Amino acid sequence: MVEFLQHVINGLSLGSIYALIALGYTMVFGILQLINFAHGDVFMLGAFVGLFATRYFGFAQEPSVFALVSVMGISMVACALIGLVIERFAYRPLRRSPRINVLITAVGVSLFLEFSGQLVFGSDPKYFPQIYKPAGDWSIGELNISPLHVIVFVIALVLMSVLQYIIFRTRLGRAMRAVSFSHDLASLMGIPTDRVISYTFMLGSALAGAAGVLFGLIYPKIEPLMGVMPGLKAFIAAVFGGIGNVTGAFVGSLILGLAEGFLVGYGMPTFRDALAFSLLILILLFKPTGLLGVRRSEKV
């Protein structure tokens, strides 16, 4: 029983990491119908910005909540700018092209970031310093809960709520939804569509930046290709939960995390990555809109 509960806790903590990445993925898709494959690599850049910020300000010597918050802030701002640049130079010129062109460009941007990362940072893994060390472990009997994982879970939950709020309760959110509904109609109504799309990218990339720092804190080994697998898994989680749906991305991520935890824990660790992809195939076969997705009728 203890073992089972521990697997649940491990699965949830892994799932909340996927959730942090999946939120940005799903939001950009929801607004633009663009699968931004570079998202996992912006996540990687977020971790590296965090590393350099920590070194620059010397936070490694005195871990504190302040250090965590400032490093996350710096990384989010930097990633928002990176997102802005990517959108401006890689996606905007293709706004009127078929969707497949943008998709291929996204793959190109992703590879560009990965291998420029190898050139600039070197391909050997870097150690991510412990900028925040919560005191002690929480254990209930044999059960261990790492406070760091609880923090990540809570942050993922908070970011999801903030995102929900922005999309459904603010002017910007209304503009985003309008652009999502119809790009041309929105621009006829006087919505500055290019600016709205830029904001969407910045928001999504900032989330990836936060995820990068938290990932580094929990798994203190970062390298230029670190975004590939988590990025793909988060994408699958987003599709599983219903792509374009923020709550769906969160739920999908937790389910994927739990499923991986149980599969590995109960004897099939080599199928870890296969699981996510089988899940993708199954959901696309039987419920293409995902768990919480709704079928949108195509307007002619």
Place this chain on the structure above:
Amino acid sequence: MRAQELTFKQKASLFVAAVALSVTAACTKKSGDTAAQGEGGKTASLNELLIGEVLSMTGSQATFGTSTHNGVDLAIKEANAAGGVKGKQLKVLTVDNQGKPDEAATAVTKLINQNQVIAILGEVASSRSLAMAPIAQANKTPMVTPSSTNPEVTAKGDYIFRVCFIDPFQGTVMAKFASDNLKLKKVAILRDVKSDYSVGLADYFAETFKKNGGEIVVDQSYSEGDVDFKAQLTAIKAKKPDGIFVPGYYTEVGLIARQARELGIKVPLMGGDGWDSPKLYEIGGDALDGTYFSNHYSAEDKSPHVQNFISKFKESYGVVPDGLAAMGYDAAKVLIDAMNRAPSLEKGAIREALAATKEYQGVTGKITIDQNRNAVKPAVVLKVEKGEFKYVSTINP
């Protein structure tokens, strides 16, 4: 003439293509700071002897490559200062394989066919040596691996040698140490299924440990590159072992140790020479205190040839050499010794001389090449304490 007919758009795209090309060229040059890449199809001049070196200078096992390279470099410098081999100066061409077996195979093909090297040094990881060995054998070029411990490597043919012990021995050492010194009865195994080295070591450990009356309570696995090991560790914890054998490489081991302690697992972890890297403690931190691993040599060894090597190495590279640096040094020394003894500098003659190596006093012990072209020598067990690797015991073959 036709160029004038190009539209502005075409010109612009041509310009972009040209810039992209030159950038690519510049990048290639930059990453090619190693001799072999920079000098393209260089072959030996009259008074030079070329030796090829294939290592993981970058990638997730970068310290394996850089440490070994420094060891080799030191040995070559010493030999050249002493007049070289048969009046010729030695020159090493290094090719980085980024930690990938297919790159290692390409590198060795290029070194032999294009650069015409007379011998190959490398690799550290067994998976990569296994990719290289058949090529060196087919071209009848002697290859000396400093630290690939998987038995299959030298079984690829009579031109493949190693100066380290093999996994059956290394696995036996840790199994003996676990049951005799640590008095463990129930041990769990966590192996890297993607690595020939890790799988071999785990199998030999299990075999000996069971023979000595111990029990393997659970055998879990992961794949190189994973970052989350909590599910495996939770399953291991549920079986309540007295110790965990983790025969992996340092990047994963650091994370494994950290997550094991987070889950409240307090029993000692044990491993092999894949742990030996300054990065191990950087990633794992104090979670590694009280863990043990087998290695080729200990920097705490007081014998003069070891201390002499350490001080020379420190002078050149500013750090205390790890086990892999010592192995690189010994591999190069054994090769140079064989070239000196060989009647000619033909590849076949060098092979004969290598096979006849007997009681060569290296930094990592007396090296004798047996009929299977493996070195027979003792292993040491080290304990991690506050970031330092403390000598615990020596176990003889």
